[in-house]
Amino acid sequence: MSAQASSSQSVTTQPTAHGQGSSAPPTSLRPTKSASGFEFPAMWSFPPFFTLQPNPQTLAHQLLLWRNLLLEWARHERVFEVNVDSAGKDVLGVFENKGIGRRLLPPSVKTLMSELVKNGEAAPDPPKQDTHYLIYWRKPEEWGDIIYHWVMENGLNASIMTFWEITDGDLSETTEFRQLSVSILRKALESLVKRNRAQIFEGKGEAGEGVRFF
Template sequence: MTTAKQLANFQWPWQYDFPPFFTIQPNVETQTKQIQAWCELVLDYQKHIKSYAIDVQESLSSPLFHNAKIKRKLPIDGVYLVLNALKDKGLLEWQDKKMSRALLMWRSAEEWAKLIFNWAERSGMTNTVCTLYELQLGNDVKKEEFYEIETWVLKRALRVLEKKGKAVMFDIQPNDNDNSGGVKFLS
């Protein structure tokens, strides 16, 4: 859960303190701009708190959609408008039919893939095997942007690399838990 401390140095956009931002605008052109601004805010916010999932009910009362200072809340219809706009961009994926929870990628799998492969090349990890755990929480990646990346995001990124023939994922026991596998980076 987000704490005030986590958000202490988050840069809110100017619109966040602008009450009409929290009311979906009837004018189509204005609304498009508004939704776009909301999308950016959601991505920035999720990136800041390093969260890869969003729960609609929870988010409604989180600072993201609720500005306590100006006493404004984005209504649930608005939240869905924003989240579905993100879905159209290929950055969000609903986890259930009721659309109550979603996975959210504030950086596309391709971008993650590039970051990870760059690291592998830089640190001479090509042609060697790394465990997924090592990529997420290893001592060597503490300073990397993908530190503490969630397993499903990591796997998506690695799958992008696999398609490009730059990595192969494999495991000794396929029935082990989710992030137990390994990956071999190919030069």
């Protein structure tokens, strides 16, 4: 039985009643390119992909596919945060394929985000809740290294810089960390503090917080 024969087929090869395997997704599916140029894999156009499967082995593989897809998409779109309960136009594009009328529902997104957290690819923000997450297509330590290299390369370690100057100032306009989430920026800078490469100074409001690099 082919994967096209039933919408309830799983996202991986499953045995049929006759012991034969069926492929998923159907070979007729092709990658889909978004308006921004991101190429979604063929699996994203396979309706069962948007329903978490009950079989533990199948589910583990499905979540791995979703993890990789979400991280690649977030990197391309420069998305730093995920709100599980988003609705309507606020639903992240990766979680909804309007072409096939399918969406990864909030309970499934929570399960997915839990997997990313387990693998160090996301973190609840604030902690101890399960609706809002930071997504780490780069780990905070990596962002810290990139920012530190930029600071030293441009001789910006002579004075205190505000958080805003780092992510939104004129000097950072062409950097990879442009408009980086403040929460991720703070974690990145804290990683530098632990390595004695920076000191954070409190200020009024997030834009007023400052940092000196050593």
